[in-house]
Amino acid sequence: MSDHQKKATAYWKENVRYLFILLAIWFLVSFGAGILFKDALNAFKIGGFKVGFWFAQQGSIYVFVILIFIYVRLMNKLDEKYGYHE
Template sequence: MSKKQKKASAYWKENVRYLFILLLIWFAVSFGAGVLFKESLDAIKIGGFKLGFWFAQQGSIYVFVILIFVYVRLMNKLDKKYGYDE
């Protein structure tokens, strides 16, 4: 395996690791807060709505958008690390 292929392989391994971690966070927020922990979160109100309901309807979307920006930042750093920033 050439040095270029090893570099590309390491790049994609790190990229997939980032994707897995970020999607795991999103799953935990959307499914965990919106479904699993809904009852306990409903004791807290935000803007007049129960927190469990808010996470199920809005919170997971906001977290997903934030995670997109985090992914872009991580990928920019990763591109620079492996020399793919053009």
């Protein structure tokens, strides 16, 4: 295996690891907080709304947008690390 192929394989493995971690966070927030743990979270309120309801309606979308920015930042660092930046 050439040096370029090793570098590309390592890059891809790290990229997939980032994807799985970020998708797991999104799953926990959207499915976990919005559905599974809704009853426990509804004991608290944000802006007059129950937290479980808020996560199901708004919070998971906000977290998803934040995760997009985190992914962009991680990928920019990864590109620089492996020499794929512009």
